[in-house]
Amino acid sequence: MKKVLFFVCLVMMLMVTACSQESSTPSDYSNKTEIKSTVKKKVPRVAFVYIGVPGDGGWTYEHDKGRQLVDKTFGIKSTVVENVPEGPDAERVIEELAQKNDIIFTTSFGYMDPTYNVAQKYPNVIFMHATGYKTAKNMGTYQGKGYQPGYLAGVAAGKLTKNNKIGYVGAYPIPEVIYTINAFTLGAKSVNPNIEVSVVWSNTWYDPTAERQAAISLLDKGVDVLANYQDSPAGIQAAAERGVWGMGNDSDMNKYAPNTYVTNPTLNWGPYYVKVVQSVIDGTWKSGAYHGGLKEGLVDLAPFGKNVPQDVKDLVEEKKQELIDGKFEVFQGPIQNQSGKVMVKEGEKLSEDKILSMDWFVKGVNGTIPK
Known part of the structure; x- marks a missing residue:
């Protein structure tokens, strides 16, 4: 009889313990979710390819202002390669950058085919090409409505x-x-x-x-x-x-x-570059062709x-x-x-x-x- 009573008590204690654990689950899950949300997302490595130098006072100068805003916003030091001729040299430079970076902006029309070719070889790298029309799963284009x-x-x-x-x-x-x-x-x-x-x-x-x-x-x-x-x-x-x-x-x-x-006409690339990098960080980046105008602030006078x-x-x-x-x-x-x-x-x-x-x-x- 004592053994039976002991067994019954033991079963009841286990049930109470189980209920206690079950009732605590939402609180534990909530804590885990909160901890997960505070983990910092990885900031990608970013590179830019220029047709000229920032000292040109025009096209490259404006792209470089945008790059500087990216660096300031995300606390990074982006990679820059200047004076890259359109053609075979561009493809070589872009491929070298693809081995060490997560996002590459190529900023001249003549870089379109080299960028596209390299994008096929590096599917895990995001490529963004200025003023072109070729896209791929990991390659988008962008330009202003000049x-x-x-x-x-x-x-x-x-x-x-x-x-x-x-x-x-x-x-x-x-x-x-x-x-x-x-x-x-x-x-x-x-x-x-x-x-x-x-x-x-x-x-x-x-x-x-x-x-x-x-x-x-x-x-x-x-x-x-x-x-x-x-x-x-x-x-x-x-x-x-x-x-x-x-x-x-x-x-x-x-x-x-x-x-x-x-x-x-003037260009303001900075906000767009920041938006692209942030989308990669957030995992929301998608390939496509972006055309920004006066309303979007990408172009102006x-x-x-x-x-x-x-x-x-x-x-x-x-x-x-x-x-x-x-x-x-x-x-x-x-x-x-x-x-x-x-x-x-x-x-x-x-x-x-x-x-x-x-x-x-x-x-x-x-x-x-x-x-």
């Missing part, structure tokens, strides 16, 4: 010209340059239907000597407003020597020709030069707000090409894909696109 501030710069040029002769020094005949020249021309013609935009090509991104010569060739033809797509300020400096209004590209170039500077008339500033700011608000699109019809063929019908808008593959000039451009 045609938006390009249009606004054209509005200013159309208001400022006295003889209706405007010049534009193009870099390379690739879509991003072509659609910016077209947008610039459309902007100028929106306020002055009589203008003509003469285009010459420097076939450079950063070569002050070549870019100066290209600018002079247009200045010798009598243009009284000169826009330039390159990274150096050589073109606007040449214009200043002739007392001609000048516009640069990518970054605020006011200091290089303060008396004759107008404005120009540099502050106007001190001698730009107030009415020109006011008009440009008005048009800028209309673009931000979506009241109109740059490439909305009717739009004709140089030969007069309708490329965008009235009431229609050019799709993003067609903008990003543009290989024709609008009516009002005097120049050719080399094959």
Whole structure:
């Protein structure tokens, strides 16, 4: 009888203990979850590949400002390789970086194929390519809607010209340059239907000597407003020597020709770079093509030069707000090409894909696109 009572008591004690343990489980689980949430996530190793040097004052300078924001935000020291030519050398550099980094930003159009090739070999590395169109599972693309501030710069040029002769020094005949020249021309013609935009090509991104010569060739033809797509300020400096209004590209170039500077499209990569790195840390990164415009703050206009008339500033700011608000699109019809063929019908808008593959000039451009 004592043995039976002892067994019954033992069973009851075990049941009480089990219930006690069961009731404590939510508290234990909660504690474990709390501890897990406080564990710091690994910050990835980040690398950048530049076509030039930050000292160019333009394209690379703006990318490097973005890189510095990444370093400051995440407390890291990113890797940078400067002056990397587009071609075989780029692929070699990118592959070397892929062996030691988690995210690689390649910042020039000509890096597209090298980046894509290396991405196939390193599926665990994230590759981000600026201004290209090829993507992969571990490779995305990004670029600004340069045609938006390009249009606004054209509005200013159309208001400022006295003889209706405007010049534009193009870099390379690739879509991003072509659609910016077209947008610039459309902007100028929106306020002055009589203008003509003469285009010459420097076939450079950063070569002050070549870019100066290209600018002079247009200045010798009598243009009284000169826009330039390159990274150096050589073109606007040449214009200043002739007392001609000048516009640069990518970054605020006011200091290089303060008396004759107008404005120009600018880029702000920093917030986007931070967003990409954070998405990798959070495990939410996905491949795709990102196009940021005025509304997103990826592109903008540099502050106007001190001698730009107030009415020109006011008009440009008005048009800028209309673009931000979506009241109109740059490439909305009717739009004709140089030969007069309708490329965008009235009431229609050019799709993003067609903008990003543009290989024709609008009516009002005097120049050719080399094959």
